[in-house]
Amino acid sequence: xxxxxxxxxxxxxxxxxxxxxxxxxxxxxxxxxxxxxxxxxxxxxxxxxxxxxxxxxxxxxxxxxxxxxxxxxxxxxxxxxxxxxxxxxxxxxxxxxxxxxxxxxxxxxxxxxxxxxxxxxxxxxxxxxxxxxxxxxxxxxxxxxxxxxxxxxxxxxxxxxxxxxxxxxxxxxxxxxxxxxxxxxxxxxxxxxxxxxxx
Amino acid sequence: xxxxxxxxxxxxxxxxxxxxxxxxxxxxxxxxxxxxxxxxxxxxxxxxxxxxxxxxxxxxxxxxxxxxxxxxxxxxxxxxxxxxxxxxxxxxxxxxxxxxxxxxxxxxxxxxxxxxxxxxxxxxxxxxxxxxxxxxxxxxxxxxxxxxxxxxxxxxxxxxxxxxxxxxxxxxxxxxxxxxxxxxxxxxxxxxxxxxxxx
Numbered sequence: 001x002x003x004x005x006x007x008x009x010x011x012x013x014x015x016x017x018x019x020x021x022x023x024x025x026x027x028x029x030x031x032x033x034x035x036x037x038x039x040x041x042x043x044x045x046x047x048x049x050x051x052x053x054x055x056x057x058x059x060x061x062x063x064x065x066x067x068x069x070x071x072x073x074x075x076x077x078x079x080x081x082x083x084x085x086x087x088x089x090x091x092x093x094x095x096x097x098x099x100x101x102x103x104x105x106x107x108x109x110x111x112x113x114x115x116x117x118x119x120x121x122x123x124x125x126x127x128x129x130x131x132x133x134x135x136x137x138x139x140x141x142x143x144x145x146x147x148x149x150x151x152x153x154x155x156x157x158x159x160x161x162x163x164x165x166x167x168x169x170x171x172x173x174x175x176x177x178x179x180x181x182x183x184x185x186x187x188x189x190x191x192x193x194x195x196x197x198x199x
Numbered sequence: 200x201x202x203x204x205x206x207x208x209x210x211x212x213x214x215x216x217x218x219x220x221x222x223x224x225x226x227x228x229x230x231x232x233x234x235x236x237x238x239x240x241x242x243x244x245x246x247x248x249x250x251x252x253x254x255x256x257x258x259x260x261x262x263x264x265x266x267x268x269x270x271x272x273x274x275x276x277x278x279x280x281x282x283x284x285x286x287x288x289x290x291x292x293x294x295x296x297x298x299x300x301x302x303x304x305x306x307x308x309x310x311x312x313x314x315x316x317x318x319x320x321x322x323x324x325x326x327x328x329x330x331x332x333x334x335x336x337x338x339x340x341x342x343x344x345x346x347x348x349x350x351x352x353x354x355x356x357x358x359x360x361x362x363x364x365x366x367x368x369x370x371x372x373x374x375x376x377x378x379x380x381x382x383x384x385x386x387x388x389x390x391x392x393x394x395x396x397x398x
Contacts, residue, residue, distance in 0.1 A: 007250040018231030032217030045244040
């Protein structure tokens, strides 16, 4: 039956192109569009084009922006001497929500992953070296994900930055706040013991 | 930070309007759109408008179609004497995938749910009575979901159709094929015993 509804199938295909959306969710969302009224669907289409047209990476840090520079880079109160290196823009969003970090970011655009053909030159690594080389930076906090590729990337960056005389740190590993030790996996628990702090 | 990316937030809102899409998934999909290239996003917008413009309910059964009548109703090989009553179009799709049922459908557009203010006159109930009243129909198979509201709706339909001299049946309840009796819930198990068949 769905074969006859060509435009619905095509719409589901469009949703399916988005990262992380499976075939079934895509079809469910295509049906969801039919539940919206005409005006809402027109707005959806307009906003879709609008977002794609307006948003681009910040030339300094690689974060997303609609202006010349991103909100963080153009904020004069942020500490330009402290750069937090992240894999992608979503991590910037997560860290910004905490409202703890007052430095600036550097978005790598991925992690080193030889298996997937991602070598350091495919990431915004040179831009990072250049920013640090300009001398204003005191500390680089590496906030790649705690995955094997994220670890390798962190070590790679640290190796290249240390000779420049900059402090390089890594986010703390440990037991998530509010969780139960009983459910912590062995690796996390090992890291938590290793990184224990004096009380 | 996301507050500055107004067009991204607005795009996430659009995704969030679709039934069953939460705030986090909506944001993830909005980011997904940025990963597509310009041409793909333009195609997405076009297909979105296209689907909404072309698809409408079949005037006979309420199923979705891009033509005058739906694929099932306009198929001359389908048995018009057997109507399967379903809550929504998604159920039509599921049943069609089985390729077992050769009759036609009647989409109610929901189930009776006094709590949510859905009374029988808000569903395509009158159209069903009319179709059955025309005399060609021998059997009505009620395929509403096995929820309390679905049950009430099934009983309501059955009560109104029986006087018209038509056979009214309900999908079989029981243990899903391939599952383990150990994991069946009590209600399903009870129904499976009640509906047992001679071997």
